[in-house]
Amino acid sequence: MGTTLPPVDLSAIEAILFDLDGTLVKTDNRWARLMGQRLTFLRRLSPRLDSDRLGRDLVMALEGPSNYAVSTAERLGLEGVIRSLADRVRRSKGVAVRGASVLVEGTRELLASLDGRYRLAVVTTRARPEALSFLAQQGLERYFSVVVTRQDVWRMKPHPAPVRRAAQLLQVEPSCCLMVGDTTMDVRAARRAGAVAVGVLSGFAMRDELQRAGAHLILDNAADLLALLPPKG
Numbered sequence: 001m002g003t004t005l006p007p008v009d010l011s012a013i014e015a016i017l018f019d020l021d022g023t024l025v026k027t028d029n030r031w032a033r034l035m036g037q038r039l040t041f042l043r044r045l046s047p048r049l050d051s052d053r054l055g056r057d058l059v060m061a062l063e064g065p066s067n068y069a070v071s072t073a074e075r076l077g078l079e080g081v082i083r084s085l086a087d088r089v090r091r092s093k094g095v096a097v098r099g100a101s102v103l104v105e106g107t108r109e110l111l112a113s114l115d116g117r118y119r120l121a122v123v124t125t126r127a128r129p130e131a132l133s134f135l136a137q138q139g140l141e142r143y144f145s146v147v148v149t150r151q152d153v154w155r156m157k158p159h160p161a162p163v164r165r166a167a168q169l170l171q172v173e174p175s176c177c178l179m180v181g182d183t184t185m186d187v188r189a190a191r192r193a194g195a196v197a198v199g200v201l202s203g204f205a206m207r208d209e210l211q212r213a214g215a216h217l218i219l220d221n222a223a224d225l226l227a228l229l230p231p232k233g
Contacts, residue, residue: 008196008216011230014176015119017166017195020126020134022182022203023222026102101134104202106223111143114225117232121146121166123179123189125156146170157185160193167193180222184213198225 018024114120120143124131128149135141146169148162155161160174167174179190182203190197191214199210202221210218219225 010178010196010228012176013118013178013196013229015121015167015170015172015178016114016225017121017123017163017177017179017190018222019179019181019183019186020122020124020131023180023186023200024104024107024122024140025134026104027203101137103138104221104223106221108138108140110223110226111140114229115143117229119146119170119172120144121148121170123148123157123162123166123181123186125150127151157181157183158188158192160189163189163193163195167195180225184209187213187215198222200224 021027111120122131122135122144124147126134126149128147128151131147131149132141135144135147146166148166148169150156153159153161153165157163163177163179164174167177170177174194177190177193177195178198179186179193179195180198180200181187181190182200183205184199187197187199187210196217197213197215198217198219199205199213199215200219200221201207201210205213207218217228219228
């Protein structure tokens with residue numbers, strides 16, 4: 001089901017923070033695959049080169065700067081100008097746009113089970129209207145008292161600011177939070193904030209990447225948390 005790196009005590013956890021894309025929302029990493037296909041010519045120079053892995057690494061390297069560019073444009077009041085472009089980019093990455101998102105298997109049951117046992121929040125690089133629209137569309141808004149988006153902080157994951165902001169709004173210490181995400185940025189943000197970092201394999205990152213980033217736990221998907229969390233009454 002998953003890997004524990006290293007063993008971690010979950011008994012002190014009071015809040016669970018979730019990324020959206022690749023964690024609660026399905027993706028298919030189309031953009032990374034296309035990038036890998038276009039880099040296959042490099043194998044002529046280095047037969048051992050993993051062009052698919054290089055494509056994924058390049059996509060991840062571009063993720064942070066592109067998120068900041070979009071966030072800056074939004075802060076300048078240019079939301080309308082970039083909205084269609086942002087949707088094209090999301091489609092190319094295999095991430096559904098507004099009105100078309102599909103949940104990762106087990107997500108609904110997971111949240112229903114955690115409801116009332118833990119304080120729950122979303123920490124995402126999506127825009128606030130888009131994140132709230134998705135939660136409403138799926139009927140999940142009642143589970144999350146806090147939603148932190150790229151419009152709520154100046155610095156985004158892998159900076160710890162989004163995780164710390166969510167903890168502050170939930171009125172818990174970051175050390176009592178568990179952050180669940182599918183990328184190394186989620187893991188690094190959690191570790192830098194002092195939270196427990198849980199990587200999931202339902203989205204972008206591979207197991208070894210999450211390990212190197214410092215994930216305390218690596219699970220096949222977020223729903224596997226239910227088997228690990230201690231009873232809480």
